[in-house]
Amino acid sequence: AQTVTQSQPEMSVQEAETVTLSCTYDTSESDYYLFWYKQPPSRQMILVIRQEAYKQQNATENRFSVNFQKAAKSFSLKISDSQLGDAAMYFCAYRTNTGTASKLTFGTGTRLQVTL
């Protein structure tokens, strides 16, 4: 079974600075997707960024980018120019792209605080 590990329960960053959230995963598959979701206090799950395992180029969405290291099974999220609105729980998630399974497997999350 696939597992997703987020080893940083909490992180803090000053406004306008850069922060990196870590995620590692375990799988024997070669075809899969990885995601970062943001969960603000409203609890709404918001997709931040996704990465297909077969794509070597790291995904980027405005201030959010990933460092995908397939051999190391690492998928970190970098937030540049942090804003107060970035404060939230961030969850890393995995989804296979093979077979009939379509579920997301989530890590335990990292709580990001943004300070002035």
Next chain:
Amino acid sequence: NAGVMQNPRHLVRRRGQEARLRCSPMKGHSHVYWYRQLPEEGLKFMVYLQKENIIDESGMPKERFSAEFPKEGPSILRIQQVVRGDSAAYFCASSQAFKGEQYFGPGTRLTVT
């Protein structure tokens, strides 16, 4: 274009009662997923349904929990004889296609007293 809708947003039940949670997927979406989030934890997959069919229920507890997604109407997650350990946030997500991007609803917070 309305997103995924869940109701109620908050539900309080006494031990032993039944809880019914509803999820209306986004327009055009025929795939529904249910996840449970215990306090201070990540979301855990429960069940995946496509219209009138359960595709994957590997995350569903064997007893007291059931889910359906009828041809007409919302998907329902039903918890019979609730216990305190069922207190959690229950999220529904929908996708347009098999292995499509999942869009999440706002969740239902169930409290069992």
